[in-house]
Amino acid sequence: MALKGPRRPVRRGIPAQRRRWILWLSFLSLFSFAYVSLFQPHFSFLALHYAWIDKGASINEIEATNLWSKDFLRRTPFSRPPRPNSRKHHVPCKIDFVSSVDSLIEPESYINFTRFSLNYITRDQYSYNNNSINVPLFGGHQTLEEREHSYHARNQMLHCGFVKGDTGSYDSGFELDGKDKKIMANCTVVVSSCIFGNSDFLRRPTKHKMGTYTKMNVCFMMFMDALTLDKLSSEGNIPDKNGKIGLWRVILVKSLPYTDMRKTGKVPKFLSHRLFPSARYSIWFDSKMRLDTDPMLIIEYFLWRKGAEYAISRHYDRSCVWDEVLQNKKLNKYNHTLIDEQFNFYQSDGLVRFNQSDPNIPLPSFVPEGSFIVRAHTPISNLFSCLWFNEVNRFTSRDQLSFAYTFLKLRRLNPDKPFHFNMFMDCERRAVAKLFHHRTQP
Incomplete structure (x- = not known):
């Protein structure tokens, strides 16, 4: 029988569970180091040159030797590219409104504006038996000669929507109920908006932000068609x-004047002085906005305090019509051929690029954000609104394309008749209302 030798010690391996923990800890350590290296340039783990130890080194010198500083990383090929303009975060800014509307009084000096008389063409003189003209147009059949004359701030009769057929038997659209028209005729201060073609949700003004005077005296009017009302x-x-x-x-608006719902929306947007003949002030809000500020505070801040007749915000991203044209084409906002036709016409009539360095530039931007407009119904303010509407009626519904041309031409042809205009910052627009997205169509 063979004798057994001495037992050799058994060499045991690391248990499987322990090995897994070691692997996980190693992985987490490497991951943490990589994260700190790439994404945390201000972490206290610094790779410094020896110059940092020199007690006489300044803060700037120390930062210059910091291989993990933000400025150093921006200069390396591993730095992250800057965010594109489309990702800019736009926020409201603080507005110094008066504390209460109870003591508001219209300044006496505010009424000293250019005075002249405007009358409006209500009957189209064209014969509808002519094969070239089959139906009346809401904006009328304005000739280029009539268009040119209308830009002069003087006593005149001009096209400004609501044109009917010569016999009165033709309906050009935007028909309102007689009861509604009677109520509208008594409004002196108006806040208005519209939804056509079921294009948006109804956003109610924040009621507790409205003062007692406003609730009793300001008209809040929402124009819509039957389709929207049903929805x-x-x-x-x-x-x-x-x-x-x-x-x-x-x-409720019956018989819409345009098949393009966006163009139909320009009627209440621009022609509040036609819809509300007794109104002295009007505020327009796009349906994507919810009013969070008392309208009387808005009028005091944007008009009275600035001595302005018309107030509209600058665009949040663009200031030149050339850029606006490119953006409209890029996003296919309208037919490209029609955009080019309008743009070429404006260039041939003197429209120039926006030049911020020009000391004589009349506006801080040539592109507005037209979702919020505050107006005094003065003669030249009403004229500008008619002219701007006529451009939208003649060309595309993209009113940002025609704004600068209309304003500059009116100013150029009337150098002795000032138009007190307030083109305020976009952050102020965001401060008076909450912005939403339009309803997404199925």
Whole structure:
């Protein structure tokens, strides 16, 4: 029987569970080091030159030797590219509104504006038996000669929408109920908006932000078509017995003047002085905005305090019409051929690029953000609104393309008749209302 030798010690390996923990810890250590190296340039783990130890080194010198400083990383090929303009974050800014509307009084000096008389063409003189003209147009058949004459700030009769056929038997659109028209005729201060073609949700003004005077004296008018009203009613927004949904009075528009809903929306946007003949002030809000500020505070700040007749914000990103044209084409906002036709016409009539370095430039931007407009219904303010509407009626519904041309031409042809204009910062627009996205169509 063979004898067994001495037992050799058994060499045991690291248990599997322990090996897994070691691997995970190693992985986390490497990951943490990589994260700190690439994404945390201000972390206290610094790779410094020996010059940093020199007690006489300044803060700038120390930062210059810091291989992990933000400035150093920006100069390396591993730095992250800057964010594109489309990712800019736009925020509201603080506005110094008066504390209360109770003591507001219109300044006496405010009424000293250019005076002249405007009358409007209401009957189209063209014969509708002519094969070239089959139906009346809401904006009328304005000739280029009539268009040129209309830019002079003087006593005149001009096209400004609401044109009917010569016999009165033709309907050009935007028909309103007689009861609504009677209420609108008594408004002196108006806040208006519109939704056509079921293009948006109904956003009610923030009621607790409105003062007692405003609730009793300011007209809140929401224009819409039957399609939109039916959709809103199905969502629970049903007008009460007075035709109101919250502060909004619903104004039903029959027989829309354009198949393009965006162009139809320009009627209440630009022609508030036609819709509300007794109004002295009007505020326009796009339906994508919810009013969060008392309208009387808005009028005091944007008009009275600035001595302005017309107030609109600058665009948040663009200031030159050339850039606006390119952006409209890039996003396919309108037919490219029609955009080019309008743009070429304006260039041939003197439209120039925006030049911020020009000391005589009349506006801080040639591109507005037209979702918020504050107006005094003065003669030259009403004239500008008619002229701007006529450009939209003649060309595309992209009113940002025609704004600068209309303003500059009016100013050029009337050098002795000032138009007190306030083109304010976009952050101020964002301060008076909450912005939303339009309803997404299925």
